[in-house]
Amino acid sequence: MKSIAAPLLAWFDRHGRHDLPWQHPRSAYRVWLSEIMLQQTRVETVIDYFQRFVEALPTLADLAAADEDTVLALWSGLGYYRRARFLHRAARLCVQQHGGELPRDFEALAALPGIGRSTAGAILSQAHGLRFPILDGNVKRVLTRLHGIHGHPGQSAVEKQLWALAEQHTPHQRLADYTQAIMDLGATLCTRSRPRCEACPLHASCVAYAQDLTAELPTPKPTRAIPTRRTHMLLLRDAEQRILLQRRDQPGVWSGLWSLPEAESDDDAKRRAAEHAKVHEPRALNAFTHVFSHYRLRIQPLLFEAAAPTPRIADNDDLRWCGRDQIDALGLPAPVRKLLNDTWESDA
Template identity: 75%
Template sequence: MSDIAAPLLAWFDHHGRHDLPWQHAGPGNARDAYRVWLSEIMLQQTQVATVIPYFQRFVETLPTLRDLAAADEDTVLALWSGLGYYRRARFLQRAAQECVARHGGELPRDFDALVALPGIGRSTAGAILAQAYGLRFPILDGNVKRVLTRYHGIHGHPGQGAVEKQLWQHADAHTPSQRVADYTQAIMDLGATVCVRSRPQCDACPLATDCVARRDGLTAQLPSPKPRKTIPERDTVMLVLRDARGKILLERRGPQGVWSGLWSLPEAGDNDAAWRIAQQHAVIDDAQALTPFVHVFSHYRLRIEPLLFDGATAHPAIADNPHLRWCGAGELASLGLPAPVRSLLQSL
């Protein structure tokens, strides 16, 4: 067993998380590969507390991989709505469909077959194989990177190729041959609850004795931050066309760009263009500017100016457009909507 596995597993037995909803859900109370996979995808860029209600709602509606593969895209995106990074949901369904077509409706136990599926990288494949099947494969998610970076005193941003290669070597060397599923959960839990980004609880850490960052006073400097870039800003006007019955006009976004394939509000570059677009879709009399707000993506900030056209009357011509639909409040829950759009509509 590696130098950190024994103390880490001993800590996990008393302090680790043993009752997460994706644990112990398969036959004989074993971990189910579908649930492990789903949780790993949801947990990318998202904390456990946020993921849990989304995960529970998702598996209640789509309890098996075959259910996910057969679902319509709107159902999948509606269940994902609010988690962001929607490409994850599309890759999830595409991977499920490939598993049905090529792997008998199951996630394969072969590493190469797993990483060949859409949206499954090296660390996610390792987590599935280790946690669901007990196979010895290392993982390297954000929490594990932080633990290993501090423990070994590794400088340089963990996303840089040379640094990441070094971290993978350490991750593999530390992964034990026994209790692999528990070890995998343990090192993730340590990073999530003790070796946290700010103010790590070193006195509660089972690895503190040999941790280089603690010894040298570098816990605040490691992991090294990503070199900062100026985040650009963009502006858009969102058209809120609402008819006399309270229905809102939604438009399905194209296959490219952010929120691809989701139902959203029509957009324009400025107010003049917004009026022209609104008049193409409906008979309108007046508009009311709503409170602008900012939505932050990983690579830019979007300043949204909503413009409400109340009492709009739909042009009959748009009824034949499959990318446009008038929706009442009761229909919105069943559609994949970007989180800021859903919040905007709920505020009306």
């Protein structure tokens, strides 16, 4: 098999991304954090979150010592919050079992929550220059097109074939640069739609380019209808303009995050609001839809003005009254944070 490393690295030296914040310094902790953030999220979005995160928690020990609310607040807006909880759990396991560092042993590293084979390879190759292949979404797309592989890359047989190719193509020198280079190629040239094949250093040996298959490869995942669910969110506001927040149960969507109490109907919402305070008739705010990977959630916000909260709320770890100046310290789902801010702004 003809090596792709030489032309890919030559292209990377001229056109690759060399100034990403996790590259300076390229420590294992910073590479790990960036890899977890970049799962299903674009580089342009991640940069600001990464910088804010490492300013607050600059080391693995700082992450392990932080409480969950702090971690989720720093993650708030990136979505897929299970990534943040796995990150936090893995940091604590490193302190307990690996001397406060990410292990350099591949099996031990890949066994940590949220890491797995590809992320472990990315950490070891970029932070330590060790020879391990990666197979993230960008690399799957590059290899699928380069070798003309049909079948959805998530299928076991196809993924096994792609891992074998990733292993064969990984060079023995410049591992950190090669890993970044093949990710950059997928992110900037070999894109999902309208790839810039003429600028690609590998186009001369690319099966998809030669056979005009770039629009067909990778083979898309079989589609299925996404259902719509409906909920009512209660904005229960007291005389001090604080709003009642509730920590969501685990497991489930947004598990462990602070959100708004929910109800199935207007009547159920009124009943739930009355459990916490004496309230006036609610005002319906503009409904909106939030899209998850497996369903759409149609949200009807209801604003309740409360006269006085019940005393038990102050003693409940999963309920709290919060003002606008307090929510930045909490992990909230992005649509809930926006809804809260919009509500406060509209009445300012």
